[in-house]
Amino acid sequence: xxxxxxxxxxxxxxxxxxxxxxxxxxxxxxxxxxxxxxxxxxxxxxxxxxxxxxxxxxxxxxxxxxxxxxxxxxxxxxxxxxxxxxxxxxxxxxxxxxxxxxxxxxxxxxxxxxxxxxxxxxxxxxxxxxxxxxxxxxxxxxxxxxxxxxxxxxxxxxxxxxxxxxxxxxxxxxxxxxxxxxxxxxxxxxxxxxxxxxxxxxxxxxxxxxxxxxxxxxxxxxxxxxxxxxxxxxxxxxxxxxxxxxxxxxxxxxxxxxxxxxxxxxxxxxxxx
Amino acid sequence: xxxxxxxxxxxxxxxxxxxxxxxxxxxxxxxxxxxxxxxxxxxxxxxxxxxxxxxxxxxxxxxxxxxxxxxxxxxxxxxxxxxxxxxxxxxxxxxxxxxxxxxxxxxxxxxxxxxxxxxxxxxxxxxxxxxxxxxxxxxxxxxxxxxxxxxxxxxxxxxxxxxxxxxxxxxxxxxxxxxxxxxxxxxxxxxxxxxxxxxxxxxxxxxxxxxxxxxxxxxxxxxxxxxxxxxxxxxx
Numbered sequence: 001x002x003x004x005x006x007x008x009x010x011x012x013x014x015x016x017x018x019x020x021x022x023x024x025x026x027x028x029x030x031x032x033x034x035x036x037x038x039x040x041x042x043x044x045x046x047x048x049x050x051x052x053x054x055x056x057x058x059x060x061x062x063x064x065x066x067x068x069x070x071x072x073x074x075x076x077x078x079x080x081x082x083x084x085x086x087x088x089x090x091x092x093x094x095x096x097x098x099x100x101x102x103x104x105x106x107x108x109x110x111x112x113x114x115x116x117x118x119x120x121x122x123x124x125x126x127x128x129x130x131x132x133x134x135x136x137x138x139x140x141x142x143x144x145x146x147x148x149x150x151x152x153x154x155x156x157x158x159x160x161x162x163x164x165x166x167x168x169x170x171x172x173x174x175x176x177x178x179x180x181x182x183x184x185x186x187x188x189x190x191x192x193x194x195x196x197x198x199x200x201x202x203x204x205x206x207x208x209x210x211x212x213x214x215x216x217x218x219x220x221x222x223x224x225x226x227x228x229x230x231x232x233x234x235x236x237x238x239x240x241x242x243x244x245x246x247x248x249x250x251x252x253x254x255x256x257x258x259x260x261x262x263x264x265x266x267x268x269x270x271x272x273x
Numbered sequence: 274x275x276x277x278x279x280x281x282x283x284x285x286x287x288x289x290x291x292x293x294x295x296x297x298x299x300x301x302x303x304x305x306x307x308x309x310x311x312x313x314x315x316x317x318x319x320x321x322x323x324x325x326x327x328x329x330x331x332x333x334x335x336x337x338x339x340x341x342x343x344x345x346x347x348x349x350x351x352x353x354x355x356x357x358x359x360x361x362x363x364x365x366x367x368x369x370x371x372x373x374x375x376x377x378x379x380x381x382x383x384x385x386x387x388x389x390x391x392x393x394x395x396x397x398x399x400x401x402x403x404x405x406x407x408x409x410x411x412x413x414x415x416x417x418x419x420x421x422x423x424x425x426x427x428x429x430x431x432x433x434x435x436x437x438x439x440x441x442x443x444x445x446x447x448x449x450x451x452x453x454x455x456x457x458x459x460x461x462x463x464x465x466x467x468x469x470x471x472x473x474x475x476x477x478x479x480x481x482x483x484x485x486x487x488x489x490x491x492x493x494x495x496x497x498x499x500x501x502x503x504x505x506x507x508x509x
Contacts, residue, residue: 153315157338159308171313
């Protein structure tokens with residue numbers, strides 16, 4: 001029965017040596033470096049011709065907005081896109097990795113990628129890291145078997161749903177979906193509902209904000225609507241303008257020309273080894 | 274507010290009520306449909322009864338990730354086994370494979386399972402595989418957080434050799450009782466009936482379930498518009 005032990009997730013596949021070092025450093029007073037998180041509202045829904053994904057565009061580092069217009073809808077395949085919530089580095093890395101794996105698989109099989117393939121690759125990667133890769137994803141796409149929408153949690157569990165929300169703003173967005181979603185929405189209705197759900201997250205959740213990105217995937221076509229809505233324009237612009245007068249005083253101007261280093265080659269061809 | 278945000282990143286667990294009963298001619302598996310992360314319901318219509326082979330199904334409880342990965346592995350092993358054997362796998366083999374993976378990885382897995390199915394040698398069989406990886410063949414078994422509320426109920430109501438109809442009604446009643454009392458169970462009731470004729474999946478939305486002590490009738494709810502559309506349990 002050792003065969004089962006080999007196939008099961010490897011024991012000690014993740015080395016925790018540095019964690020002891022970090023604990024020791026923290027006890028000595030070193031503050032741990034903060035990392036970029038996407039507070040986030042991400043949503044997806046299935047409509048009559050395919051799937052629509054939506055996301056806000058705020059990336060936070062603790063209480064600070066680090067990026068006011070980041071891209072949370074990641075490309076996986078021409079017919080599959082993935083929204084990511086959680087640690088920005090983790091979502092970026094895991095979606096890039098699986099996107100490459102899918103491309104190799106397409107070369108290998110000569111076929112369009114299927115959403116369940118991306119799902120299995122993502123879930124097995126996340127499961128083997130036991131939740132330490134903090135990536136919560138909404139994966140959607142249209143393949144030969146039809147439109148699919150899945151949610152993937154950091155521990156590796158997945159759900160298949162007609163509409164889904166993830167991230168800190170998921171409760172606000174889910175409230176909109178639960179009251180207004182119905183089967184067989186048209187493209188315009190679906191996009192409107194997705195934008196509404198993201199706006200709900202943007203305005204009611206502190207971790208989400210800025211603009212709305214939407215991606216519509218149908219059979220054979222995808223529309224990536226970057227900054228579909230900009231509900232948070234910059235309202236105050238100073239009349240005085242933003243030129244800052246120089247406060248520096250010139251004491252001395254000395255120009256030292258760079259000397260050209262000429263290499264003298266003792267006979268022979270310079271190209272010879 | 275923070276605790277709610279932390280909870281959204283908590284491991285996805287299925288509070289759950291899962292049930293498996295044998296009857297004269299097969300088995301009935303039943304489950305609720307709630308998956309929770311902390312105090313938030315992540316999926317209110319999940320399917321906890323997963324197929325392992327054409328004739329064997331498994332009810333999952335505990336950590337959603339662990340139980341999904343475990344059933345994926347066992348489905349893969351059973352598929353190979355079926356090819357090598359040349360005929361459908363028996364329920365006993367399926368249950369033993371689940372037990373081996375569960376027992377050998379007991380330190381890392383947190384999932385309680387019920388394996389049920391029908392084969393031509395033993396007929397309908399139910400196997401319970403709780404945390405730790407014990408294997409127990411039983412005429413009926415219950416699992417998940419909602420099962421605590423059902424032990425007395427089953428002691429009273431269980432009898433050998435029920436008909437398919439009696440068994441299904443028992444399972445639906447039991448799951449709805451557990452849903453009424455367990456916060457971590459809810460949503461709809463799903464049942465899977467397996468016998469020599471094949472597999473029958475049934476689905477009972479919340480508004481078709483009976484109300485219990487002090488539960489109130491839904492009034493002016495979205496369910497009114499829903500029930501007008503499809504009052505029958507959907508049979509696949």
